[in-house]
Amino acid sequence: MQSYTKYFKSLHWLMAILMLGMLIVGWYMNDIATAPFKYELYGYHKATGMLILVLVLIRSVWRVSQPVKGHEGTVWQNRLATAAHLGLYAAMLAMPISGWFMSSAGGHAISFFGLFNVPLLDVAKAYGEWAEEVHEVVASILWGLIGLHVAGALYHHFVKKDSTLKRMLP
Ligand code: HEM
Numbered sequence: 397m398q399s400y401t402k403y404f405k406s407l408h409w410l411m412a413i414l415m416l417g418m419l420i421v422g423w424y425m426n427d428i429a430t431a432p433f434k435y436e437l438y439g440y441h442k443a444t445g446m447l448i449l450v451l452v453l454i455r456s457v458w459r460v461s462q463p464v465k466g467h468e469g470t471v472w473q474n475r476l477a478t479a480a481h482l483g484l485y486a487a488m489l490a491m492p493i494s495g496w497f498m499s500s501a502g503g504h505a506i507s508f509f510g511l512f513n514v515p516l517l518d519v520a521k522a523y524g525e526w527a528e529e530v531h532e533v534v535a536s537i538l539w540g541l542i543g544l545h546v547a548g549a550l551y552h553h554f555v556k557k558d559s560t561l562k563r564m565l566p
């Protein structure tokens with residue numbers, strides 16, 4: 397069975413940590429009322445989100461140019477896994493893009509960790525609310541997809557005892 401390259405595995409785990417962190421920080425920062433800490437978190441959230449956008453674009457191009465074969469489940473399990481993977485890629489794109497739209501529509505600057513400002517998109521103010529809705533709904537869907545994904549990985553490892561999880565480990 398074909399494995400992933402060590403760079404691809406590193407990118408998977410780095411992005412898994414970043415995405416989980418972003419989901420938790422996103423909800424937390426939305427709930428707290430204490431300025432300026434709240435807005436500091438917004439700044440880090442936005443900068444890290446833009447970094448994720450760059451990473452997911454690199455990862456998608458890389459993945460499409462190097463197909464990985466050899467899922468070990470039944471036909472339907474493999475279809476479900478592939479659908480979940482596509483959903484995860486779509487959500488990893490939709491989250492930062494909707495965030496970028498949101499900030500652009502509101503005219504809020506996006507500083508990339510104080511190094512430079514990310515150019516804002518030419519988006520009408522009215523799209524801000526729509527983007528906010530997308531950001532919130534996709535975040536909820538993402539929790540479901542991650543749950544399914546992790547459950548699948550654990551099922552392969554502990555129940556079927558195959559190498560699905562091992563091929564993503566170092
Ligand atoms: C890359 C992955 C990202 C994830 C997983 C993520 C996740 C989240 C989550 C879970 C929330 C809370 C949603 C709610 O309960 O209303 C949130 C809020 C927010 N995010 Fe993100 N986000 C990402 C990227 C970005 C980017 C790139 C930006 C902007 C450049 C951004 C800007 C915001 C803002 C402004 C809010 C607050 C929205 C409000 O006030 O209702 N996010 N994010």
Ligand code: HEM
Pocket residue numbers: 408411412413415416459464467477481482484485488542545546549550560561562563564
């Ligand atoms: C934290 C627990 C996680 C575990 C145990 C895990 C495990 C795995 C495993 C074993 C694979 C390989 C599946 C196969 O080859 O059939 C995989 C692939 C993948 N994982 Fe995760 N993962 C985790 C978190 C995440 C998170 C949080 C995301 C994104 C939000 C994610 C996105 C993906 C994607 C998109 C693939 C498909 C890679 C490809 O073939 O292009 N994973 N994961």
